[in-house]
Amino acid sequence: MMSDSEFDCVVIGAGVQGSFTAYQLAKRKKKTLLLEQFVLPHSRGSSHGQTRIIRKAYEEDFYVRMMEESYKLWTQMEKEAGVKLYRQTGLLVMGPENNENYQIRKKTLLKNNVPMEQLTPENFGQHFPNVSLAKGHAAFVELTAGVLYADRTLKAVQGQFQKLGGVIRDNEKVTNIKPGSLVTVSTSNGVYRTKRLVIAAGPWTNKLLVDTGIQLPLEVVRINVCYWREKVQGSYDVKQSFPCFLQTEGEESSDHIYGLPANEYPGMVKICLHAGSNTDPDQRDQQTDRSDIETLQRFVSRRFPGLFSEPAVVESCLYTVTPDDHFVLDHHPAYRNIVIGAGFSGHGFKFGPVVGQILCDLSLGEVPSFDLSPFRIRRFQAKNKSLL
Ligand SMILES: Cc1cc2nc3c(=O)[nH]c(=O)nc-3n(C[C@H](O)[C@H](O)[C@H](O)COP(=O)(O)OP(=O)(O)OC[C@H]3O[C@@H](n4cnc5c(N)ncnc54)[C@H](O)[C@@H]3O)c2cc1C
Numbered sequence: 149m150m151s152d153s154e155f156d157c158v159v160i161g162a163g164v165q166g167s168f169t170a171y172q173l174a175k176r177k178k179k180t181l182l183l184e185q186f187v188l189p190h191s192r193g194s195s196h197g198q199t200r201i202i203r204k205a206y207e208e209d210f211y212v213r214m215m216e217e218s219y220k221l222w223t224q225m226e227k228e229a230g231v232k233l234y235r236q237t238g239l240l241v242m243g244p245e246n247n248e249n250y251q252i253r254k255k256t257l258l259k260n261n262v263p264m265e266q267l268t269p270e271n272f273g274q275h276f277p278n279v280s281l282a283k284g285h286a287a288f289v290e291l292t293a294g295v296l297y298a299d300r301t302l303k304a305v306q307g308q309f310q311k312l313g314g315v316i317r318d319n320e321k322v323t324n325i326k327p328g329s330l331v332t333v334s335t336s337n338g339v340y341r342t343k344r345l346v347i348a349a350g351p352w353t354n355k356l357l358v359d360t361g362i363q364l365p366l367e368v369v370r371i372n373v374c375y376w377r378e379k380v381q382g383s384y385d386v387k388q389s390f391p392c393f394l395q396t397e398g399e400e401s402s403d404h405i406y407g408l409p410a411n412e413y414p415g416m417v418k419i420c421l422h423a424g425s426n427t428d429p430d431q432r433d434q435q436t437d438r439s440d441i442e443t444l445q446r447f448v449s450r451r452f453p454g455l456f457s458e459p460a461v462v463e464s465c466l467y468t469v470t471p472d473d474h475f476v477l478d479h480h481p482a483y484r485n486i487v488i489g490a491g492f493s494g495h496g497f498k499f500g501p502v503v504g505q506i507l508c509d510l511s512l513g514e515v516p517s518f519d520l521s522p523f524r525i526r527r528f529q530a531k532n533k534s535l536l
């Protein structure tokens with residue numbers, strides 16, 4: 149019999165990735181503890197807010213394949229929890245006609261038979277009368293893309309985890325990790341021993357990894373999440389089937405600009421720049437750089453004439469970015485019973501169910517059904533020998 153402080157598995161971090169991982173472990177009948185430093189729900193990490201984009205429009209085939217599995221698992225979670233987590237809206241992708249990034253994305257979708265509709269500059273206006281396509285730009289719509297309801301997802305997954313017997317302790321910060329065949333995890337409230345540990349601590353990953361002797365090349369970036377008011381309410385509304393969108397590159401910025409239809413705040417569209425300034429996650433609100441907002445204002449006034457070009461609401465969210473923007477899904481290089489899921493680089497939410505499965509497989513010593521070479525820690529070691 150295990151005591152109350154002993155577990156088959158402890159997961160650190162109740163964001164989307166830690167929650168789905170804990171749920172998978174409990175589903176496989178492992179006695180699992182999910183630890184979260186803040187009172188749940190909270191808005192200090194990367195998984196809060198009401199919406200995220202789900203799409204297959206990627207440049208790499210491996211993400212498209214992972215998304216095929218992920219869509220199935222999203223549907224399964226919706227059924228199990230009895231809540232709606234996904235709404236199909238389509239994703240409008242716009243970019244310079246001859247831009248490599250735009251073209252590869254289009255080719256990858258075509259090659260993988262993802263349902264899409266190519267638009268021409270001539271018929272673009274009929275489809276999207278409230279969007280102005282930049283000169284020399286092309287566009288397509290990925291039809292099965294849409295919106296995921298983020299806050300609702302966390303609540304549903306954590307609820308299902310608890311139904312399976314999983315234990316959540318929030319407001320309990322992990323203060324020390326002592327590796328070993330039984331890992332000792334100390335928190336602000338107690339000490340636990342576990343056969344396996346999963347670290348899914350988002351922007352705080354490196355703060356926790358210090359205790360285990362490694363640091364990963366992760367940058368924590370603060371994103372200004374901007375909401376723009378419609379001049380005529382309803383013109384960009386999710387109920388009017390306005391899609392999510394992605395502008396791969398444009399005259400306003402070489403970084404992507406993306407948006408989601410009006411949904412969480414009536415009459416306001418979420419439009420953000422896929423870039424921000426570095427920050428310490430514990431000092432997020434001291435980082436007040438708003439230069440991205442000027443870029444967005446230019447974009448909104450040129451491309452979205454039906455919106456006022458001053459953000460009505462600005463919120464914060466954190467990215468944890470790797471040098472190649474690919475995730476880290478791997479064993480700790482020195483301790484096989486510690487697994488790390490990190491570096492989701494601002495695009496990990498849609499993969500939550502599949503990441504949960506992969507981290508659970510790794511933790512249990514099973515072979516995941518995906519090639520994990522793009523996500524291995526050793527890809528950084530070749531470039532930076534001082535990591536270990
Ligand atoms: C503005 C914005 C827009 C985005 N848009 C999209 C999108 O459209 N589509 C998409 O797929 N993805 C998107 N993403 C990315 C996606 O949201 C993230 O990749 C994902 O939420 C990362 O989840 P996580 O679980 O790794 O991190 P987090 O949600 O940050 O979870 C980590 C958790 O660990 C906890 N923790 C850390 N340290 C400790 C400790 N010592 N003790 C206990 N607990 C600890 C933290 O408090 C936190 O709750 C977006 C992200 C942002 C910020």
Ligand SMILES: O=C(O)[C@@H]1CCCCN1
Nearest residue numbers: 201404406422494495496
């Ligand atoms: O993951 C996504 O789909 C979006 C795309 C643009 C940047 C933010 N994340």
